[in-house]
Amino acid sequence: MRRTVAAITLGASVFLSAGQGAASAAAPDRLTIARTGTDAAVIAVPSRRNTLAVGSRLNGAVYTWSKGDPPCDPSGSTVYAGHAWRAGNGVADRWAQLRPGDRIKVAGCAFEVTRREFWSAKRRMGSLYSVSGPPRIVLVGCKADDYSKRTVVFARKVEHR
Numbered sequence: 001m002r003r004t005v006a007a008i009t010l011g012a013s014v015f016l017s018a019g020q021g022a023a024s025a026a027a028p029d030r031l032t033i034a035r036t037g038t039d040a041a042v043i044a045v046p047s048r049r050n051t052l053a054v055g056s057r058l059n060g061a062v063y064t065w066s067k068g069d070p071p072c073d074p075s076g077s078t079v080y081a082g083h084a085w086r087a088g089n090g091v092a093d094r095w096a097q098l099r100p101g102d103r104i105k106v107a108g109c110a111f112e113v114t115r116r117e118f119w120s121a122k123r124r125m126g127s128l129y130s131v132s133g134p135p136r137i138v139l140v141g142c143k144a145d146d147y148s149k150r151t152v153v154f155a156r157k158v159e160h161r
Contacts, residue, residue, distance in 0.1 A: 031062050031080060031106040036094035040082065042106065058083045058090045062139075069131050072109040072157075076131040077138055080106075084144035084151070092141025095151045104137065104155050111137050111155035118143060119150045128152075 031040045044066035045053045054063045062080040069076035082092035095116075102113040114136075119125075121142075128138045135157035143149040 029107075031104065033095075033098070033102065033104050035099075035102045036097060038091060038094070040091050042080070052079075052081055054081050054083075058085050060091060062091060065129070068129060071107045071111075071135075071137055073131075073135055075133060075135055077128055077133065077136050078106075079125070079128050079138045079140060082139065082141045084142040086144060088144075090141070090144065092139070092151060093144045095139055095141050095153055096143060098139075098153050103158075104139070106137065110158050112158045113153055113155045115154050117152045117154075119152050121148050121150055123150070125150075125152075 029042060031042055032038060040060055040062045043055060043057075043061050043063050045055060045063050046066050047053060052063060052065055055061065062082040064078060064080050069078050071078040082090065082095070084090040084092040084095070096118075098113050098116050100113050100115060104111040104113065125140060128140070137155050137157075139151070139153040139155070141151050143151050
């Protein structure tokens with residue numbers, strides 16, 4: 001029951017702005033973060049009533065909008081949602097530990113964390129989606145120790161080193 005509630009809560013919190021995003025042919029395979037040990041399959045999902053239809057896999061998967069901006073585009077934002085779980089088996093459990101400069105890799109591109117914030121679970125997140133502006137990714141997950149908050153991590157695209 002608790003896992004279902006966590007999945008619904010996260011899914012209900014990631015809102016989409018209608019009409020944004022370029023359709024991508026296929027979701028990138030993996031999202032990896034060395035600092036947190038994250039190695040997750042990327043699963044493209046639809047939206048339902050302007051809400052990202054996040055799946056129920058706790059560990060090893062992140063979810064992205066199937067019509068969202070691809071992560072390696074020269075502009076725009078790609079959002080990835082993952083679950084955190086108090087028991088410690090969620091993909092987003094350690095995202096709160098990310099700091100500026102940490103690296104995230106997805107779809108053959110590298111991203112560098114610029115900031116990490118904690119948002120209310122009630123805050124709409126549609127503003128995170130964009131097809132314009134500098135290329136970036138945004139990670140969104142429940143805060144493992146406080147489900148009323150979300151960990152939101154912003155990262156900009158960088159050249160591979």
